[in-house]
Amino acid sequence: MLSITPSNRLCPEPILALAPQEDTEMPSPSVWYTANFQYLLAAIERIGEALKQHSQEQLPQAERENTLGVTQGVPFALEQLCTTFRLSPFERDILLMCVGMELDPDFELICAEAQRNSERSYPTLGLALRALPAPHTSVFKSDSPLRYWQLIELGEGKALTSCPIRLDNSILCYLLGDSYQDEKLASLVKTIQVEDAKNSTTLSGSHQDLAQQLVAVWSGG
16 A cells, blocks of 8 residues: 655755865865766666566555765755755655656666556656555645746646656756756856956855855856
């Protein structure tokens, strides 16, 4: 029997950035990029297995403890994102289900078999509620993190449970460790080179801290 936990959790403010652990030597970009991609693929594989178990009418397995979310003290993009937007394990798995559609060529078939419908070869919130561990109903709310921050997009459908869901392109690029410039902002923002640091504007302490956090988030650092 499907067990769903009701939730009245309001969407919290995001945490701006996760700082690397103190006195930690930063890994080289290539080392982090490769490890980050392998970590993401392993997480997708776990979601694929959960969907296959559902198609075989097996109960969802409990969420396994995550102990490999960093490289040399630097969080992987998935863990950074989940912490920034305070995603629950269930919301994290929904996100991964959408990532699987983008990266795994077998995921369409896996989704179709899990929903016992060849025409439903895509993730839905209904499939997530039935197949993934620790489901909760707050994902339907417009102020849930996945929907409020537009981490996922809902396609057309007769009900929220049957609408196709997909990952926003900027989120996919972030999870892969790639930079991304939103087309909507491309004409509104531009990079400014500061030629003379002495003539640059000095911010107050609190504003300087906030600016550094924003830079860290936007740069994927």
